Amino acid sequence: MTNQRTPYHHGDLRTALLAEAVTMIADGGLESMTMRAISARLGVSRAAPYRHFPDKSALLVAVAAAGFERLTARLQSTDAGAPRSGMGRFQRMGEEYVRFALENPAHYRLMYGKEALTREEVPELRQAGEDLLALLVGVIRAHQRDGQIKRGDAEALAFVAWSGVHGLASLIIEGQIGPANDVDELIRQTTRTLLDGLRVRHRTGA
Known part of the structure:
Protein backbone atom coordinates (compact mmCIF):
# COMPACT_ATOMS: atom_id res chain seq x y z
CA MET A 1 0.00 0.00 0.00
CA THR A 2 1.30 3.42 -0.87
CA ASN A 3 1.93 5.74 2.05
CA GLN A 4 -0.38 8.75 1.56
CA ARG A 5 1.29 10.92 4.14
CA THR A 6 2.73 14.16 2.84
CA PRO A 7 6.45 14.51 3.54
CA TYR A 8 7.17 17.73 5.40
CA HIS A 9 10.57 19.14 6.10
CA HIS A 10 11.19 20.56 9.54
CA GLY A 11 10.68 24.16 8.44
CA ASP A 12 7.56 23.46 6.39
CA LEU A 13 5.29 21.73 8.88
CA ARG A 14 4.89 24.74 11.16
CA THR A 15 3.66 26.86 8.26
CA ALA A 16 1.35 24.06 7.14
CA LEU A 17 -0.08 23.71 10.65
CA LEU A 18 -0.86 27.43 10.82
CA ALA A 19 -2.54 27.43 7.42
CA GLU A 20 -4.55 24.27 8.12
CA ALA A 21 -5.67 25.57 11.51
CA VAL A 22 -7.09 28.68 9.83
CA THR A 23 -8.93 26.53 7.28
CA MET A 24 -10.38 24.25 9.95
CA ILE A 25 -11.56 27.15 12.11
CA ALA A 26 -13.11 28.88 9.11
CA ASP A 27 -14.91 25.69 8.04
CA GLY A 28 -16.02 24.22 11.36
CA GLY A 29 -15.32 26.67 14.15
CA LEU A 30 -12.79 26.56 16.93
CA GLU A 31 -13.98 23.24 18.36
CA SER A 32 -13.29 21.46 15.07
CA MET A 33 -9.59 22.22 15.29
CA THR A 34 -7.85 19.58 17.40
CA MET A 35 -4.26 18.43 17.26
CA ARG A 36 -5.41 14.94 16.29
CA ALA A 37 -7.65 16.23 13.50
CA ILE A 38 -5.06 18.56 12.07
CA SER A 39 -2.50 15.74 12.04
CA ALA A 40 -4.89 13.56 10.07
CA LEU A 59 -1.07 26.80 17.99
CA LEU A 60 -4.01 29.19 18.36
CA VAL A 61 -1.74 31.86 19.84
CA ALA A 62 0.53 31.53 16.81
CA VAL A 63 -2.45 31.85 14.45
CA ALA A 64 -3.68 34.98 16.24
CA ARG A 74 -1.36 45.80 5.69
CA LEU A 75 -2.27 48.99 7.52
CA GLN A 76 1.32 50.21 7.43
CA SER A 77 1.41 49.64 3.68
CA THR A 78 -1.93 51.40 3.27
CA ASP A 79 -0.72 54.34 5.34
CA ALA A 80 2.50 54.63 3.34
CA GLY A 81 0.54 54.88 0.09
CA ALA A 82 -2.14 57.28 1.33
CA PRO A 83 -2.06 61.02 0.57
CA ARG A 84 -0.42 63.09 3.28
CA SER A 85 -2.98 65.88 3.03
CA GLY A 86 -6.57 65.78 4.23
CA MET A 87 -8.00 62.77 6.03
CA GLY A 88 -7.07 60.17 3.43
CA ARG A 89 -4.72 58.28 5.73
CA PHE A 90 -7.37 57.74 8.37
CA GLN A 91 -10.12 56.77 5.95
CA ARG A 92 -8.03 54.29 3.98
CA MET A 93 -6.77 52.58 7.11
CA GLY A 94 -10.31 52.23 8.42
CA GLU A 95 -11.49 50.71 5.16
CA GLU A 96 -8.56 48.28 4.99
CA TYR A 97 -9.14 47.19 8.58
CA LYS A 114 -16.03 35.70 20.65
CA GLU A 115 -13.30 33.08 20.18
CA ALA A 116 -10.54 35.60 20.90
CA LEU A 117 -7.72 34.64 23.20
CA THR A 118 -7.17 36.74 26.32
CA ARG A 119 -4.35 39.04 25.25
CA GLU A 120 -3.57 40.11 28.81
CA GLU A 121 -2.51 36.54 29.55
CA VAL A 122 -0.38 36.16 26.40
CA PRO A 123 2.48 38.71 26.21
CA GLU A 124 3.03 38.06 22.52
CA LEU A 125 -0.55 38.96 21.66
CA ARG A 126 -0.69 41.86 24.09
CA GLN A 127 2.32 43.46 22.39
CA ALA A 128 0.88 42.82 18.93
CA GLY A 129 -2.38 44.51 19.92
CA GLU A 130 -0.52 47.46 21.42
CA ASP A 131 1.57 47.88 18.26
CA LEU A 132 -1.57 47.97 16.14
CA LEU A 133 -3.21 50.54 18.41
CA ALA A 134 -0.05 52.65 18.35
CA LEU A 135 -0.24 52.76 14.56
CA LEU A 136 -3.76 54.19 14.67
CA VAL A 137 -2.88 56.62 17.46
CA LEU A 157 -10.16 58.93 19.88
CA ALA A 158 -8.41 55.86 18.46
CA PHE A 159 -10.66 53.63 20.56
CA VAL A 160 -13.71 55.47 19.22
CA ALA A 161 -12.58 54.92 15.64
CA TRP A 162 -11.60 51.31 16.32
CA SER A 163 -15.00 50.60 17.87
CA GLY A 164 -16.72 51.78 14.70
CA VAL A 165 -14.76 49.69 12.21
CA HIS A 166 -14.62 46.68 14.53
CA GLY A 167 -18.36 46.81 15.02
CA LEU A 168 -19.03 46.84 11.29
CA ALA A 169 -16.56 44.01 10.65
CA SER A 170 -18.05 41.86 13.40
CA LEU A 171 -21.63 42.39 12.24
CA ILE A 172 -20.75 41.32 8.71
CA ILE A 173 -18.66 38.32 9.78
CA GLU A 174 -21.36 37.05 12.13
CA GLY A 175 -24.01 37.34 9.42
CA GLN A 176 -25.94 40.19 11.03
CA ILE A 177 -25.55 42.24 7.85
CA GLY A 178 -26.79 40.19 4.93
CA PRO A 179 -25.57 39.87 1.35
CA ALA A 180 -28.34 42.16 0.12
CA ASN A 181 -26.38 45.08 1.55
CA ASP A 182 -23.65 46.80 -0.43
CA VAL A 183 -20.71 45.99 1.84
CA ASP A 184 -18.26 48.31 0.09
CA GLU A 185 -20.68 51.20 0.47
CA LEU A 186 -21.24 50.35 4.13
CA ILE A 187 -17.50 50.42 4.70
CA ARG A 188 -17.21 53.82 3.02
Whole structure:
Protein backbone atom coordinates (compact mmCIF):
# COMPACT_ATOMS: atom_id res chain seq x y z
CA MET A 1 0.00 0.00 0.00
CA THR A 2 1.30 3.42 -0.87
CA ASN A 3 1.93 5.74 2.05
CA GLN A 4 -0.38 8.75 1.56
CA ARG A 5 1.29 10.92 4.14
CA THR A 6 2.73 14.16 2.84
CA PRO A 7 6.45 14.51 3.54
CA TYR A 8 7.17 17.73 5.40
CA HIS A 9 10.57 19.14 6.10
CA HIS A 10 11.19 20.56 9.54
CA GLY A 11 10.68 24.16 8.44
CA ASP A 12 7.56 23.46 6.39
CA LEU A 13 5.29 21.73 8.88
CA ARG A 14 4.89 24.74 11.16
CA THR A 15 3.66 26.86 8.26
CA ALA A 16 1.35 24.06 7.14
CA LEU A 17 -0.08 23.71 10.65
CA LEU A 18 -0.86 27.43 10.82
CA ALA A 19 -2.54 27.43 7.42
CA GLU A 20 -4.55 24.27 8.12
CA ALA A 21 -5.67 25.57 11.51
CA VAL A 22 -7.09 28.68 9.83
CA THR A 23 -8.93 26.53 7.28
CA MET A 24 -10.38 24.25 9.95
CA ILE A 25 -11.56 27.15 12.11
CA ALA A 26 -13.11 28.88 9.11
CA ASP A 27 -14.91 25.69 8.04
CA GLY A 28 -16.02 24.22 11.36
CA GLY A 29 -15.32 26.67 14.15
CA LEU A 30 -12.79 26.56 16.93
CA GLU A 31 -13.98 23.24 18.36
CA SER A 32 -13.29 21.46 15.07
CA MET A 33 -9.59 22.22 15.29
CA THR A 34 -7.85 19.58 17.40
CA MET A 35 -4.26 18.43 17.26
CA ARG A 36 -5.41 14.94 16.29
CA ALA A 37 -7.65 16.23 13.50
CA ILE A 38 -5.06 18.56 12.07
CA SER A 39 -2.50 15.74 12.04
CA ALA A 40 -4.89 13.56 10.07
CA ARG A 41 -5.70 16.30 7.58
CA LEU A 42 -2.03 16.97 6.93
CA GLY A 43 -1.15 13.29 6.78
CA VAL A 44 1.45 13.38 9.52
CA SER A 45 1.84 11.44 12.74
CA ARG A 46 -0.07 12.57 15.82
CA ALA A 47 3.23 13.46 17.45
CA ALA A 48 4.48 15.66 14.61
CA PRO A 49 2.56 18.87 15.47
CA TYR A 50 3.85 18.75 19.04
CA ARG A 51 7.37 19.29 17.77
CA HIS A 52 6.28 22.82 16.86
CA PHE A 53 3.45 23.56 19.31
CA PRO A 54 3.14 21.99 22.78
CA ASP A 55 -0.66 22.08 22.66
CA LYS A 56 -3.69 23.47 20.87
CA SER A 57 -3.55 26.75 22.78
CA ALA A 58 -0.01 27.42 21.59
CA LEU A 59 -1.07 26.80 17.99
CA LEU A 60 -4.01 29.19 18.36
CA VAL A 61 -1.74 31.86 19.84
CA ALA A 62 0.53 31.53 16.81
CA VAL A 63 -2.45 31.85 14.45
CA ALA A 64 -3.68 34.98 16.24
CA ALA A 65 -0.17 36.47 16.30
CA ALA A 66 0.15 35.88 12.57
CA GLY A 67 -3.16 37.69 12.11
CA PHE A 68 -1.93 40.72 14.04
CA GLU A 69 1.29 40.77 12.02
CA ARG A 70 -0.58 40.62 8.73
CA LEU A 71 -3.08 43.29 9.72
CA THR A 72 -0.38 45.63 11.02
CA ALA A 73 1.70 45.18 7.86
CA ARG A 74 -1.36 45.80 5.69
CA LEU A 75 -2.27 48.99 7.52
CA GLN A 76 1.32 50.21 7.43
CA SER A 77 1.41 49.64 3.68
CA THR A 78 -1.93 51.40 3.27
CA ASP A 79 -0.72 54.34 5.34
CA ALA A 80 2.50 54.63 3.34
CA GLY A 81 0.54 54.88 0.09
CA ALA A 82 -2.14 57.28 1.33
CA PRO A 83 -2.06 61.02 0.57
CA ARG A 84 -0.42 63.09 3.28
CA SER A 85 -2.98 65.88 3.03
CA GLY A 86 -6.57 65.78 4.23
CA MET A 87 -8.00 62.77 6.03
CA GLY A 88 -7.07 60.17 3.43
CA ARG A 89 -4.72 58.28 5.73
CA PHE A 90 -7.37 57.74 8.37
CA GLN A 91 -10.12 56.77 5.95
CA ARG A 92 -8.03 54.29 3.98
CA MET A 93 -6.77 52.58 7.11
CA GLY A 94 -10.31 52.23 8.42
CA GLU A 95 -11.49 50.71 5.16
CA GLU A 96 -8.56 48.28 4.99
CA TYR A 97 -9.14 47.19 8.58
CA VAL A 98 -12.67 46.06 7.76
CA ARG A 99 -11.60 44.41 4.50
CA PHE A 100 -8.86 42.47 6.28
CA ALA A 101 -11.42 41.17 8.78
CA LEU A 102 -13.78 40.06 6.02
CA GLU A 103 -11.01 38.36 4.06
CA ASN A 104 -9.55 36.65 7.15
CA PRO A 105 -12.49 35.80 9.44
CA ALA A 106 -10.74 32.92 11.22
CA HIS A 107 -7.78 35.11 12.14
CA TYR A 108 -10.07 37.96 13.11
CA ARG A 109 -12.22 35.82 15.40
CA LEU A 110 -9.13 34.68 17.27
CA MET A 111 -7.87 38.27 17.47
CA TYR A 112 -11.07 40.07 18.47
CA GLY A 113 -14.20 37.91 18.20
CA LYS A 114 -16.03 35.70 20.65
CA GLU A 115 -13.30 33.08 20.18
CA ALA A 116 -10.54 35.60 20.90
CA LEU A 117 -7.72 34.64 23.20
CA THR A 118 -7.17 36.74 26.32
CA ARG A 119 -4.35 39.04 25.25
CA GLU A 120 -3.57 40.11 28.81
CA GLU A 121 -2.51 36.54 29.55
CA VAL A 122 -0.38 36.16 26.40
CA PRO A 123 2.48 38.71 26.21
CA GLU A 124 3.03 38.06 22.52
CA LEU A 125 -0.55 38.96 21.66
CA ARG A 126 -0.69 41.86 24.09
CA GLN A 127 2.32 43.46 22.39
CA ALA A 128 0.88 42.82 18.93
CA GLY A 129 -2.38 44.51 19.92
CA GLU A 130 -0.52 47.46 21.42
CA ASP A 131 1.57 47.88 18.26
CA LEU A 132 -1.57 47.97 16.14
CA LEU A 133 -3.21 50.54 18.41
CA ALA A 134 -0.05 52.65 18.35
CA LEU A 135 -0.24 52.76 14.56
CA LEU A 136 -3.76 54.19 14.67
CA VAL A 137 -2.88 56.62 17.46
CA GLY A 138 0.05 57.88 15.38
CA VAL A 139 -2.20 58.64 12.42
CA ILE A 140 -4.71 60.46 14.63
CA ARG A 141 -1.94 62.57 16.18
CA ALA A 142 -0.66 63.44 12.71
CA HIS A 143 -4.14 64.60 11.70
CA GLN A 144 -4.40 66.58 14.94
CA ARG A 145 -1.15 68.36 14.14
CA ASP A 146 -2.35 69.36 10.69
CA GLY A 147 -5.65 70.60 12.10
CA GLN A 148 -7.90 67.91 10.59
CA ILE A 149 -8.91 66.01 13.74
CA LYS A 150 -10.08 67.80 16.88
CA ARG A 151 -7.83 68.05 19.87
CA GLY A 152 -8.07 65.58 22.69
CA ASP A 153 -6.67 62.30 23.94
CA ALA A 154 -5.46 60.61 20.75
CA GLU A 155 -5.68 57.15 22.31
CA ALA A 156 -9.29 57.73 23.38
CA LEU A 157 -10.16 58.93 19.88
CA ALA A 158 -8.41 55.86 18.46
CA PHE A 159 -10.66 53.63 20.56
CA VAL A 160 -13.71 55.47 19.22
CA ALA A 161 -12.58 54.92 15.64
CA TRP A 162 -11.60 51.31 16.32
CA SER A 163 -15.00 50.60 17.87
CA GLY A 164 -16.72 51.78 14.70
CA VAL A 165 -14.76 49.69 12.21
CA HIS A 166 -14.62 46.68 14.53
CA GLY A 167 -18.36 46.81 15.02
CA LEU A 168 -19.03 46.84 11.29
CA ALA A 169 -16.56 44.01 10.65
CA SER A 170 -18.05 41.86 13.40
CA LEU A 171 -21.63 42.39 12.24
CA ILE A 172 -20.75 41.32 8.71
CA ILE A 173 -18.66 38.32 9.78
CA GLU A 174 -21.36 37.05 12.13
CA GLY A 175 -24.01 37.34 9.42
CA GLN A 176 -25.94 40.19 11.03
CA ILE A 177 -25.55 42.24 7.85
CA GLY A 178 -26.79 40.19 4.93
CA PRO A 179 -25.57 39.87 1.35
CA ALA A 180 -28.34 42.16 0.12
CA ASN A 181 -26.38 45.08 1.55
CA ASP A 182 -23.65 46.80 -0.43
CA VAL A 183 -20.71 45.99 1.84
CA ASP A 184 -18.26 48.31 0.09
CA GLU A 185 -20.68 51.20 0.47
CA LEU A 186 -21.24 50.35 4.13
CA ILE A 187 -17.50 50.42 4.70
CA ARG A 188 -17.21 53.82 3.02
CA GLN A 189 -20.19 55.23 4.92
CA THR A 190 -18.88 53.98 8.25
CA THR A 191 -15.43 55.47 7.80
CA ARG A 192 -16.87 58.75 6.51
CA THR A 193 -19.19 58.98 9.52
CA LEU A 194 -16.29 58.32 11.87
CA LEU A 195 -14.31 61.03 10.11
CA ASP A 196 -17.14 63.51 10.45
CA GLY A 197 -17.31 62.84 14.17
CA LEU A 198 -13.59 63.43 14.68
CA ARG A 199 -13.14 66.30 12.26
CA VAL A 200 -12.38 69.82 13.45
CA ARG A 201 -15.42 72.06 13.08
CA HIS A 202 -14.62 75.48 11.66
CA ARG A 203 -17.07 78.12 12.75
CA THR A 204 -18.52 80.30 10.05
CA GLY A 205 -19.55 83.89 10.50
CA ALA A 206 -23.18 84.70 11.23
